[in-house]
Amino acid sequence: MNYKTKERENVIEIRDLKKSFGDNHVIRGFDLNVKDRESVAVLGQSGSGKSVLIKCVIGLITADEGTIKVLGKAVEQLNQVELDELRTDIGFLFQSNALYDSMTIRENLEFPLRRLRRDKSKAEIDAAVQEALEDVGLFHTLNxxxxxxxxxxxxxxSIARTLIVQPKIILYDEPTTGLDPITAGEINQLMNKVQEKYKTASIIISHDLDCIKVTAQRIVILKNGINYKEGTFEELKNSEDPWVSAFFNT
Amino acid sequence: MIQTKGQFQSAKRFLFLVGDIGQFTLRFFREGFHKPFEWKEILKQCGEVGYRSLSLVGVTAFIMGLVLTIQSRPTLVEFGAESWLPAMVSVSLIREIGPVITALICAGKIGSRIGAELGSMRVTEQIDAMEVSGTNPFKYLVTTRVLATSLMLPLLVIFADTIALYGSFLAVNIKGAVSFQLFFNQVFETLEFSDLIPSILKSFFFGFIIGIIGCYMGYNSKKGTEGVGKSANSAVVVASLMVFILDLIAVQITDLFYEL
Structure with missing residues (x-):
């Protein structure tokens, strides 16, 4: 996972992001750059605003202040049509998976394709569904x-559903939370496989240090709503900062 | 002082709710009639709303016709007007009782289903998942359901009226020897288009309001499973209340046109 990221352009640029819910100031001025094909993990305590951050990136939550540029477009300035168009280039993996429970797996995967790629024939859609399911090794669950x-x-x-529209960026919200270590390991491998095959950039929100160690090239720690520390897994693990050290070595 | 403040807050919440529902309804008109249409989902929802309500509506309507006739008969007998029974019952059923009772049953059955279904989708982030995939959840979930309830309720009311009249015939036939043909001759001699058209039209609006309120409550559900329960409950309560308010308005308008 040693991609050269320096010469690549930023696909996500977050500047001085602020978001409050009433008197609860969750994010107080956060900055982040994610380069093309780069995987960045955002680490922080529960309730530190990590999920809020990626929901702001995809426009599910509107930031109070600051700018978010995704693929060169300022999210807060887009109208609904432009935002929907931008979202077709972003995959979002929900912590709860958020699969449509009244639809079969095939219908779950077809749902975005049928609405966003109306020019595709049935055969092309079937092929795309098959490819996405084979990528995650679950073609037999189709019906x-x-x-x-x-x-x-x-x-x-859920990962297959994000892949089906072939996004340029994937936002992972706690991808391994609630899974046993073996399954979590499989998901980590899958995330790496997806990144290699689809050449995606990603932001990974997680508490799971094993997941972050395997999947992220860079880690940003979000504490008290701001950038607290940044570095590779090894750099942070050996950090002398007591809070970071406690987080990595407890 | 505290009580006044509480009343003020309640009134404020109510006005916000009315405003929100108004905006939600406007959004339905903005998005509901623009391409692309979700035909497959509209048909599916028509099946869910219409076909799956047939048995409940049918049984209720049959009992409604039967009971109304049995209860009305003694009074008419007292005045020697027993022969007016088919005419009186049919006008009551077609003009008022059929549409309102069917709408109330549907507010309970369909309104709660829509409120709980969309509420559950909201709290499990399924609606967010549709949104982040660049598709339009409002068009897929709300417009299809509101169109289905609006289109299916008039059909359910026609079905309920028919079954209720059969129930009424049965009651008349049990108490006195009135033939099927005589009963329905009297019914059709009494009924006019001025009875049918307002009834069907107001059923359409009943269906619309049941769909809109159910979808609004579910789509804006909050606070986990507790919120889903509240959404389903509010959908039924508010939709039922709105059915009565709409009925009151419909009667006034009908009176202007047809002089009831």
Missing amino acids: LMPSELSGGMRKRI
């Missing part, structure tokens, strides 16, 4: 309902 799958399988299907 099952999400409720018939295990937690790990649902996570894989």
Whole structure:
């Protein structure tokens, strides 16, 4: 995972991001650059605003102040049509998977394709569904309902659903939370495989140090709503800062 | 003082709710009639709303016709007007009781289903997932359901009226020897288009309001599973109340045109 990222352009640029919910100032001035094909993990305590951060990136939550540029477009300045168009280049993996539970796996995967790529024929859509499911090793679940799958399988299907529109960026919200270590390891491998095959950039929100160690090239620690520390896994693990040290070595 | 402040807050919340529902309805008109249309989902929802409500509406309508006739008969007998029974019951059923009772049943069955379904999708982030994939969840979830309830409720009301009249015939037939043909001759001699058209038109609006309120409550659901329960409950309560308010307005308008 030693990609040369210096010469690549930024696909995500966050500047002085601020977001409050009432009196709760969750993000107080956060900055982040993510380069093309780079995987950046954002680490922080529960409730530190990590999920809020990526929801701001994709426009699900509107930031109070600051700018977010994704693929050169300022998210806060886009109208709904432009935002929807930008979102087709971004995959979002929800912590809860958010599979459509009244649809089969095939329908889950077809849902965005049928609406966003209306020029595609049925055969092309079938081929895309097959490819995405084979990438996550679950083609045999094609006609099952999400409720018939295990937690790990649902996570894989959720990844397949983000892949089907071939995004340039993937935002992972706690991809391994709630999974056993073996399944979590498989998801980590899958995330790396996806990045290699689809050449995606990604932001990974996680508490899982094993996940971050395997998947992220750079780690940014979010504490008290601002950038607290930044570095590679090894750099942060050997940090002399007591808080960082406690986080990495407890 | 505290009580006044509480009342002020309640009134403020109510006005915000009315405003929000108004905006939600405007969004339906903005997005509901623009391409692309979700035909497959509209048909599916028509099946869910219409076909799956047939048995409940049918049974309720049959009992409604039967009971109304049995209860009305003694009074009419007292005045020697027993022969007016088919005419009186049919006008009551077609003009008022059929549409309102069917709408209330649908507010309970369909309104709660839509409120709980969309509420559950909201709290499990399924609506967010649609949004972040660049698709339009409002068009897929809301417009399809509102169109389905608006289109299906008039059909359910026609079905309920028919079954209720059969129930009424049965009650008349049990108590006195009135033939099927005689009963329905009297019914059709009494009924006019001025009874049917307002009834069907107001059923359309009942369907619309049940769909809009159910979708609004579910789509804006908050606070986890507790929120889903509240959404389903509010969908039924507010939609039922709105059915009565709409009925009151419909009667006034009908009176202007047809002089009831």
